[in-house]
Amino acid sequence: MFNRIKSLIENKIAKKKARRYTQEYGHVLSTFNLDEEGEIVFANWANPLIDPKEITQQEVNFFKKFIPKGSLCIDIGTHIGDTTVPMALAAGKTGTTLGFDPNPYVYKILQENVKLNTDKTNIITYPFAITNVEGEFSYASSEASFGNGGISNEVVTEHGNYQLTKKVKGIVLEDFLLKNYAAELPTISFIKVDVEGADREVIRSLEGLLKKYKPALVAECFTKSTPAERAELFDTVSGLGYALYYFSDFTDQAEIVPITSAKDMTKWKTFNFYAIST
Template identity: 30%
Template sequence: MNKTERTSFFEVKPGFDAIRYLLSFGLLTLLARRARKRPAAMFVEISSTVDRHILSEGLFEKGVIEALHYVISRSGTTKLMIDIGANIGNHSVALAPLFQRVAAVEPHPVLFRVLEANMLRNRLPHVSCHNFGLGKTGGTVTLEESPDEHSISRVAERSMLPPETFGLSEQQFGNKYSIQLESAQDFVKQYADQLSETFIKIDVEGMEQEIIEALEPLLRQYRPLVGFELFTKAQPNLINIARSIPGYELYAIRVHDTGRSKIWRSLKLLFKGRENTLERVDPDKLDEVYPLVLMVPVASKLER
């Protein structure tokens, strides 16, 4: 080796780079120590908002999860959970201990592998994972997502949510995957003997109405507990469709973390925390977005 060849290679350069490394690695180490103490162990990617919530707090939407624990326990729907739009398994992992069986459905070819890994890591053998999407009809469609945010993806041909719903442009949905859709009715119908004691969670970024309509005959017959995400402006008829199905009362998990700016929301968080409430749905006074609207069977203990 002659004198002109390199013999040293910096992992961390002195000065600013060293300060950056010490601060960032130190902070991540503290978060990792907190994560190791939690009952749920999740594989996460720090670039995603959902994953950062999990890394920071152990779960995404902890208030929503707590409300679901309450509703599921009170309603007695504990035989089966069908998680339609499972993503990396946040809700499946958090709620699986309540159920005899869980079916987690996620069409994303990459996130599905993380979903499977999270079920294995948390030793949940009663959770089955299914790598396809659900809709009124089957077929091959395009799943598109933001390269910077894997928690934001939609089926291009079927979603009712425009890019502006997510604060993005059409061009920012740069990652595209060819995925398979299966019939929602056919998939759920295979569990018919358990549906009266089932919780169905639907979070599919703009295909909620399509899936509710596909499942309507089963909902009328078996009346499982159902929760669906709602963006009111983009899906104005969804509440009316849910209200038209007999045997249900509509509740909503409302998020009170609102405000015009991040600074305002941060101040509100500092002094009031982030509160979720479980309330009956008033169709004349709807919020712009609900993490879940709940179709609660009238005969459940929640309605007594």
């Protein structure tokens, strides 16, 4: 009992410190045994504000619904790679999984995950934000350890009081892909977007890619989004010829509910949805 209480107190102090003081946190390797993919090693961030992530067969199977082996898939807003790795396992060694995240603190852990499971995955990452114009942007977080956050733009102007000393680079994804991955573009099957409230802006910047190649799309409806912003997100995605579906979690056993109108976007406070070209 004493050791448990001591551990709880130490954890509370560590979290308080992480919220107030910026510092580097390392990583801890976790091993998971999947029925189909076998042994998978994942680098979990030692930041006390971030719960350890688990790689499961059910999550990989979720992505396999959308990502064929050998295809190109893209993770925009990777964080440490907890969706990037399952996506890459679905695409396989013969596929290409691109990951983008401008947060240098999570990007270091993401790079550790790139080095792992290379016999089963092909992950290539870039420390860039995806924006509608190329440039440099301010990046801020609500806590000092930068466990989450985002860039400031016309859609989301404030992410918190803790700001990176250096600006981050923003790129136009379609231009970047045409320049660097033109040969792989015809195989693009899936794009995931999780950018702290700027999902609609990013999706609009992908309009050319979505119309031409029609990959499946996953995005987040942000907690702080107003009913009007939620409606705009629905209209943007459905206007590109996509049908939207709420899903309860990244698992092949998730509850799935069709989103048939902008009003449906207000049924849940924060949620992810997937969209399929109709």
